[in-house]
Amino acid sequence: MKEQVNIYLCGANFHPGEVTTNCFMETSKANLDDSFLYSHLANIFDINVVEKPKDADVVFLAQPRDKYDYSDISDKVICFVAPENVFPDLSYVDYAVSPNLELRSCRRHFYIPGSLMGTPNTLKDWELMHHKHEISFGEEEKYLQREFCARVVSNDTDAAPERLAFFLQLSKYKMVDSGGGSRNNVGGRVKDKRAFLASHKFSLQFENMYNSWISEKLDSGFAAGTVPIYWGNPDVSEIYNEKAFINCHKYGSFQEVIEEVKRLDHDDEAYMEMLRQPALKVDMDKSSDEYGKELEKFFSRVVQAGKQGKKECVNYNWYGDMQRIYSQGLKAFFFEKNCKNAFIHVIHYPWTLIRKIPGMQEKRDAFFARKKNAVDC
Numbered sequence: 001m002k003e004q005v006n007i008y009l010c011g012a013n014f015h016p017g018e019v020t021t022n023c024f025m026e027t028s029k030a031n032l033d034d035s036f037l038y039s040h041l042a043n044i045f046d047i048n049v050v051e052k053p054k055d056a057d058v059v060f061l062a063q064p065r066d067k068y069d070y071s072d073i074s075d076k077v078i079c080f081v082a083p084e085n086v087f088p089d090l091s092y093v094d095y096a097v098s099p100n101l102e103l104r105s106c107r108r109h110f111y112i113p114g115s116l117m118g119t120p121n122t123l124k125d126w127e128l129m130h131h132k133h134e135i136s137f138g139e140e141e142k143y144l145q146r147e148f149c150a151r152v153v154s155n156d157t158d159a160a161p162e163r164l165a166f167f168l169q170l171s172k173y174k175m176v177d178s179g180g181g182s183r184n185n186v187g188g189r190v191k192d193k194r195a196f197l198a199s200h201k202f203s204l205q206f207e208n209m210y211n212s213w214i215s216e217k218l219d220s221g222f223a224a225g226t227v228p229i230y231w232g233n234p235d236v237s238e239i240y241n242e243k244a245f246i247n248c249h250k251y252g253s254f255q256e257v258i259e260e261v262k263r264l265d266h267d268d269e270a271y272m273e274m275l276r277q278p279a280l281k282v283d284m285d286k287s288s289d290e291y292g293k294e295l296e297k298f299f300s301r302v303v304q305a306g307k308q309g310k311k312e313c314v315n316y317n318w319y320g321d322m323q324r325i326y327s328q329g330l331k332a333f334f335f336e337k338n339c340k341n342a343f344i345h346v347i348h349y350p351w352t353l354i355r356k357i358p359g360m361q362e363k364r365d366a367f368f369a370r371k372k373n374a375v376d377c
Helices: 029-034 036-044 120-129 140-144 161-170 193-198 217-223 254-266 268-275 288-308 318-334 339-354 357-373
Strands: 003-010 045-049 058-061 077-081 095-098 109-111 147-151 176-178 200-206 227-231
Touching: 003 288, 029 036, 036 045, 036 288, 058 288, 077 288, 095 288, 109 288, 120 193, 120 217, 120 288, 140 268, 161 176, 161 200, 161 227, 161 254, 193 200, 193 217, 200 217, 200 254, 217 227, 227 254, 227 268, 254 268
Parallel strands: 003 045, 003 058, 058 077, 077 095, 095 109, 147 176, 147 200, 200 227
Antiparallel strands: none
């Protein structure tokens, strides 16, 4: 019989009506069951999702520090399940799960590939990627006769300018088929991203920004049997086999990258040699089952800490939260002209904190009494 654990799902992305696809950030129990992280937590514990943080053993948080009032959960063990492009702040949370390479050596952080934090579709990409190099003799022509290059991007407005700039620059050499919402040139959004990419030799896999993350994007290029052209994390070769893709960070300019693309496009032997390379480095070539077993051990540690009330971070600061909330409110009013957000930050959030002041001191005392149990990353 599995031990019961009470968890509180915390953050705006858990609210009804807001559809997301990252990790625990689902809108119903059915969707939670599809989550790789949730399913492995359920493998080892009988999960009871509670409605109030005070009833939880562990709080699973999906919102960064600058977007959430921590006062309700500051005395709870918090495991941050990081959405894409959000850096886990381990001075405010006790544990974190993310595809962030910088925190791989931290015992309070569990590194997991971006594909395993997403939808069932990205989980499938992870499995397909492991076999992408298994090309039978005599199949070469099928891969060489494909269209040139493709990408599927929803928008370029909120992304690093490099993504659109490279697409436009490469398009001067040959047409790059764009099947997403941004710069669509194939007559509308494609319904099957993997099949669309698979009909091309190359695929553009650019992160939303230059950072320490590796999202599911590179995996989707490998899963489709293309040679991905990747940009976003300069340390990508710590995980992935650099002989299997074009790493923009190895070159001095985008023009040099394009010259390499041209070389491979014209040299069938060199192209097939790259296509036959395994996607991952030998020591990082783990199946989803292997990651799942390691994740279960990590979650066991998190839950035990939660049941014992053993905090690992001690940096919650009520006064600092008030400063942050007010600064966001002023920014919303003066720069974004968003009166609703300004009201929420200048009136609603502070009032939520202020009315708790009579019991705040006891809460803080209990919280900092656990300081002896806190251990740095």
